[in-house]
Amino acid sequence: MMRKVYIAVVVLGLAAIVTQHLSSPSSGRAVSPEDFAGACAPCGAPCPSKK
């Protein structure tokens, strides 16, 4: 039973990733939220001093 669940999760998950990738804009090089100006944390949150 668990194997079947895993097969479904992997196949559906991979299909979702590929579909989402092909239907979304891609900037080429992958980026992290930290790459954007004003980011003060790995999630892109601003610095307290900027408020």
Add this chain to the structure above:
Amino acid sequence: MSTASLAAPRSGAAARFDLLFLALALGASAILVALTLLDGAPASAALIVGGFGLGVAFLKAEFSYTASWRRFLTRGEAGGLLGGLIVIAVTALAVVPVAALAPKFGGAIAPLGPSLIVGAFVFGIGMQLANGCGSGTLYTVGGGSGRMLIALLFFCIGSVFGSLSLPSFLALGGIDPVLASDYLGPWGGLAATLASIALAAGLIVLVARRRGADYRPSRNYVIGGVAIGLLCVFVFAAGGHPWSVTFGYTVWGAKAASALGFDLSQAPFWQWAGPKHALESSVLSDTSSLTDFGMLFGAMAAAAAGKPFAANAWPPLKSLIAAGVGGLLMGWGARLGFGCNIGAFVGGVASGSLHGWVWFAAALPGCLIGIRLRPLFGLSRD
């Protein structure tokens, strides 16, 4: 053809490897690498490969932050915690100086304040209930644990709620990141970072010895710690920032919520430049998601190469509920605490950022509460 018949020929009672899941893991990884290369993004392909290596290393070394922290808190055993510090020390050797000297690279930094402390504390509770942290959830899901599939699902849901809560918690106040290299320069910052790791190791050994417990890391944790540290350096070289796990979960959860009709684009968190870009772009444009996918399939390949995959029965309902509750708490806590054991603790300390140690100090008492809650769900305190 049944799934069982797709497994490799059996030798005696046990199959030596699981051909179906080995092929699934390798095939899925190859597809994702091909998609990134078609986009002209070799660094993205490298992040998937780095994540794959991390999945193999974590699974083979059975490297667990959650169990290590629990053994330290309940029995005083320090070997696992010291193994985790080996990872940080190896990573810091590259991250602190390179992030300070090379403009295209940056460390994992975060503000200090109530959000960090509350988030790390709640994450600590969640990781003991789920029995896995950010990286642990990934490699155990990849390794065939159906229980951790539940934890991952709720981790994603919790992190979306966390993304909605974070701006309110940041409004409570805080101070800007404190980075050792900003005050001491790249090499002074590295020396201070390594000294802080040595001091922490000394204190941990002292506690273990006072409790009469073993403090020596196992061979697995020493070799695994060095290997994982080197892979962290590889991911840093490919992505430009230290390895992080949980932002990917937030992106997956938000994209799923958007597909279900929930509009998150007006929420303050999703209007910040980085999250906004991640929500609008391909999931393969997010560095965290790339290493996450690689790690999942790396652990799956390593698990399937050694024995039949996902052959265990589902655990009791109470254990599944603990996984769900733990996942929710970890997801929410990871967003408020600026990451998990990897993004906040390993990445933060290895960058010479004070928030990494604050995260550790706040998550540890959370773990203590999580350990006390484990028997409610039929889980042992050990």
